[in-house]
Amino acid sequence: MTTATLSATVAPRFLWLEITGRCQLTCVHCSAESSPLGSHGTMTIVDWQRVIDSAVEQGVDMVQFIGGEPTIHPGFSQLVSYALAGGLQVEVYTNLLNVPARLWEILSQPGVRLATSYYSDDPVQHDAVTARRGSHRRTRTNISEAVRRGIPLRVGVIGIADGQRVKEAQAELTAMGVTDVGYDRMRAFGRGAAVTDETDTCGHCGHGAAAIGPDGMVSPCVFTRHVVAGNVKQTPLAAVVAGDVFQEEVARLDAIRRDQEITACSPPEVRCGPKSSCQPSCTPSCSPMRSSCKPKNEK
Numbered sequence: 001m002t003t004a005t006l007s008a009t010v011a012p013r014f015l016w017l018e019i020t021g022r023c024q025l026t027c028v029h030c031s032a033e034s035s036p037l038g039s040h041g042t043m044t045i046v047d048w049q050r051v052i053d054s055a056v057e058q059g060v061d062m063v064q065f066i067g068g069e070p071t072i073h074p075g076f077s078q079l080v081s082y083a084l085a086g087g088l089q090v091e092v093y094t095n096l097l098n099v100p101a102r103l104w105e106i107l108s109q110p111g112v113r114l115a116t117s118y119y120s121d122d123p124v125q126h127d128a129v130t131a132r133r134g135s136h137r138r139t140r141t142n143i144s145e146a147v148r149r150g151i152p153l154r155v156g157v158i159g160i161a162d163g164q165r166v167k168e169a170q171a172e173l174t175a176m177g178v179t180d181v182g183y184d185r186m187r188a189f190g191r192g193a194a195v196t197d198e199t200d201t202c203g204h205c206g207h208g209a210a211a212i213g214p215d216g217m218v219s220p221c222v223f224t225r226h227v228v229a230g231n232v233k234q235t236p237l238a239a240v241v242a243g244d245v246f247q248e249e250v251a252r253l254d255a256i257r258r259d260q261e262i263t264a265c266s267p268p269e270v271r272c273g274p275k276s277s278c279q280p281s282c283t284p285s286c287s288p289m290r291s292s293c294k295p296k297n298e299k
Contacts, residue, residue: 011058011059011208011241011242012055012058012060012208012209012210012241013059013060013061013062013208013209014060014061014062014063014064014208014209015051015055015060015062015063015064015209015210015211015212016063016064016066016209016210016211016212016221016222017048017051017052017063017064017065017066017070017079017212018032018066018067018068018211018212018213018214018222019040019041019043019048019065019066019067019068019070019073019075019076019079019214020034020038020039020040020041020067020068020069020070020072020073020214021033021034021038021039021040021041021067021068021214022034022035022036022037022038022039022040022067022068022069022072022073023035023036023038023067023068023069023072023095024036024069024072024095024097024098024132025069025095025097025130025131025132025135026130026131026132027117027129027130027131027191028128028129028131028160028191028192029129029158029160029186029187029190029191029192030190030191030192031187031189031190031191031192031222031223031225032067032068032190032222032225033190033191034067034068034069038067038068039214040073040074040214041213041214041215041216042214042215042216042233043212043214043215043216043233045075045078045079047216047232047233048075048079049079049082050232051212051232051237052079052082052083052086052088053086054232054236054237054238055086055088055237056086056087056088057238058237058238060088061088061089062088062089062090062091063083063088063089063090063091064090064091064092064093064115065079065080065090065091065092065093066093066222067093068214069094069095069097070092070093070094071092071094071098071099071103076106077102077103077106080092080106080109080112081106081109084109084111084112088111089111089113090111090112090113091112091113091114091115092107092112092113092114092115093115093116094114094115094116095116095117095130095135095139096114096116096138096139096142096143096146097132097135097138097139097142098138099142099145104145104149107146107151108149108151112151112152113151113152113153113154114146114151114152114153114154115153115154115155115156116139116143116153116155116156117155117156117157117158118139118143118155118156118157118158118169118173119136119157119158119160119164119166119169120136120164120165120166120168120169121165121168121169121171121172122136122165122168123136123137125164125165126139129158129160140176143155143173143176143178144176144177147176147177147178152180153178153180154178154180154181154182155173155178155180155181155182156181156182156183156184157169157170157173157181157182157183157184158183158184158185158186159183159184159185159186160186160192166183170183187201187223189223189224189225196226201221201223201224201253201257202221202223203257204221205220205221205223205224205227205250205253205254206220206221206241206246206249206250206253207250209221210237210240210241210246211224211225212232212237213225215231215233216231216232216233216234217230217231218230218231218232218237218240218241218246220246220249220250220253224249224253227249227253229241229243229245229246229249230243230245230246
């Protein structure tokens with residue numbers, strides 16, 4: 001059965017705001033190839049505020065702050081508050097490695113959700129993926145704290161290698177009180193890919209969504225950073241996503257997946273889109289792209 005062609009003219013209702021390429025970790029599968037050597041890019045806080053203003057004007061409902069590790073950006077707290085003040089729902093995709101008290105105050109605000117990745121209940125396996133000793137303990141501790149504080153949280157267990165304790169990790173998270181636990185495999189993008197494979201997208205690139213990178217570049221998805229349709233530092237976001245380049249690239253990605261007749265997520269019965277359980281950087285489980293769900297803190 002072939003994948004249906006979706007309209008490439010749907011205006012974004014969800015945006016990935018990739019505010020930094022810097023991260024404390026060097027995960028073996030990172031699609032953004034983030035590391036401690038990454039940079040915050042050339043986008044200023046004012047530039048990001050302009051993007052948020054444009055998002056509000058276009059009717060975007062939710063933004064996801066992502067990186068790298070977004071919480072280490074010097075303007076992170078200011079940008080989250082700015083987005084909330086504009087009436088947007090906010091999801092923060094964070095490694096939950098380091099959360100000082102002042103940051104918990106930001107993350108505990110109404111309208112903010114969290115997402116993170118987890119790799120194993122075995123600290124050795126988890127730390128091998130992140131390339132940082134002690135990361136399992138610290139992330140696990142902060143997952144527990146987020147649950148204790150009642151912050152809406154979803155955790156994706158990412159399958160990287162044979163023998164990885166993914167089922168045990170999912171069971172551990174559930175026992176910790178995480179109610180939204182998903183699974184995805186490593187995708188053929190970034191550090192974990194010998195060769196970039198555009199058939200390995202979730203299948204909804206650019207449909208009601210767009211990604212903006214640390215240098216202002218606009219792409220259909222955070223996985224397809226190599227597909228650049230414009231730059232918000234030179235062209236308003238609305239013009240970029242309505243422009244010919246963005247529309248043509250979305251149609252091209254659609255055609256690649258349709259021709260391959262592949263499913264998006266693993267296991268095969270799980271797909272990105274409504275009610276799927278792909279990794280956190282994929283469509284949030286309560287994003288506007290999933291009409292059957294509203295954020296748990298939304299009245």
